[in-house]
Amino acid sequence: MPMRHAVAARFVGLAVFAVILPGLLLPQSACGQQRTNSSRAGRTAAGPHIYKSTNFHVMTDLPREGAHELLERLETMHRLLVAYWGRRNPRPIEMYVVENLDHWPREVLRGMEQQGLESLRNGQGLTVTRVISQGNRFISKAVVYAVADRGMPQHEAVHAYCGHAFGASGPVWYAEGMAEVGQYWRENDKSVTASAYAIRYLRNSPARPLNEIVNSPLETTGDSWQNYTWRWALCHLLGYNENYTKRFKPLGLALLGGRRVNFWQVYGTQAQEIEFEYRLFLKDIEAGYRCDLCSWxxxxxxxNLAGSSSVSARIRANRGWQASRLRVRAGHTYRFTSTGSWMLSQDADELTADGDDQGRGRLTGILFEDYELSEPFELGADGTFTAPQDGNLYLRCDDAWGEIADNRGTISVNLILEKETAAAPPEPNSP
Ligand SMILES: [Zn+2]
Incomplete structure (x- = not known):
């Protein structure tokens, strides 16, 4: 094993003599996700070459253009990782990125760690992080093995970065969830960019209980792409939702620093809120969904309203459900009026709260009670509605969940009590 690693270290021209210290192998990540969007088909055969950028030394059999594009994506991601966690990667990350193992010379394969080679043969990724001595100090050294599927080299590179920068990657849910977040990261873009199959899976599956994600001793790294998808969903939500993002980074840094802290210590007092927003996220998720704009x-x-008092609220077109301030009572009828206009994209037509011919852009309501939501119901520019249940009324501009970010405009809504007795029909023959 030490010899093999030394060979691996040499191929990228590292001027360190790597002594592997037995027993100092850090937790490794084997990321057994079978990608469905393989990029392997239709490429010409080529042997591996070494490509270098500031932070990555990559040996790959990808065509030259693909290899340079990969380096560019890795460096962009690295910039985002440094900006987020605030620590530089101290030394280049060595990576084997394999399109077709048959094109790799035997002596190179012999230079790989056995586990790394096995992962590649299984179409999986693996990051091996070791503590090695360099001069008179110890440093972490990560080597990445990844097949050349689009997201996997980036996913593994997040593990390698954490290994180099922190000497750890945290518990499985955080390590793998953040590696997936990193894989999907785009500059200045908070929207959901996960793969279509991951989004479909989340929408069509019963929500995995939070505690099963953050606290399951049975789950190990490299278990299944489904588990990875749940971890991604949780990390994405906590990372972008305005109610949780402030505590998420310190939690992550504590986990990476090996401190004794866990999810529930940090979020225990917000457990019901997180559970609610997590279920809402899974119900509405689609490409382009914005957790920040949909924060509850x-x-x-x-x-409650009585007599002729009223409440009013300003509802923005580019946000999810927003508080109306009105608490409704089952059976009571309320009158709503509105002023203002909004648009469903930068240069679309201005619409009133009635929306367009297809009802897009219409003012829509939903009732929140005991961390459950009613079915949404259409309102419009003015009219009345009778509350089917007790609850707090939330409002929004009806639009596809993945398309609200480019909406413009605000509508002011006024609500008054129209009739308190709608639930009880009047007596026959009463005056
Ligand atoms: Zn992983």
Missing amino acids: DWKTRFR
């Missing part, structure tokens, strides 16, 4: 408003106070 837990702060605004709601109130």
Whole structure:
């Protein structure tokens, strides 16, 4: 094993003599996700070459153009990782990125770690992080093995970065969830960019309980792409939702620093809120969904109406459900009026709260009660509605969940109590 690693280290021209210290092998990540969007088909055969950028030394049999594109994507991701976690990668990350193992000379394969080679043969990724001595100090040294499927080299490179920068990658849910977040990261873009099959899977599956994600001793790294998808969903939500993002980075840094802290210590007091928003995210998720814009408003106070008093709220077209301030009672009828206009994209037509001919852009309501939501119901520019249940009324501009970010405009909504007795029909023959 030490010899093999020394060979691996030599191919990228590292001027260190790598002594492997037995027993100092850090937790490794074997990422057994079978990718469905393989890029292997239709390429010409080529042997491996070494390509270098500031932070990555990659040996790959990808065609030259593909290899340079990969380096570019890795460097972009590295910039985002450094910006997020605030630590530089101290030394180049060595990577084997394999399109077709048959094109690799035997002496190179012999230079790989056995586990790494096995992972590649199984179409999986593996990052081996070791503590080695360099001069008179110890450093972490990561080597990545990944097949050349689109996201896998980036996923593994996140593990390698964490290994180099922190000497650890945290518990499985965080390590793998953040490696997936890193894989999907795009600069200045908070939207969901996960693969179509991952989104479909989340939408069509019963929500995995949070505790099963963050606290299951049975789950190990490299278990299944489904488990990876749940971990990604949780990390993405916590990373972008405005209610949780502030605590998420310190939690991550504590986990990476090996401190004794866990998910529930940090989020225990918000457990019900997170559970609610997590289920909502899974229900509405689609490409382009924005957790930040759909963060739930837990702060605004709601109130019942009596007599001729009213409540009003300003509803933005480019956000998810927003607090109306009105608490409704089952059977009571309320009158709503609105002023203003909004647009469903930068240069689309201005619409009132009635929306367009197809009902897109219409003011829509939903009732929140005990961390459950009613079915949404259409309102419009003005009219009345009778509450089917008790609850806090939330409002939004109806639009595809993945397309709200480019909406413009705000509509002011006023609500008054129309009739308190709608639930009880009047007596026959009453005046
Ligand atoms: Zn992984």
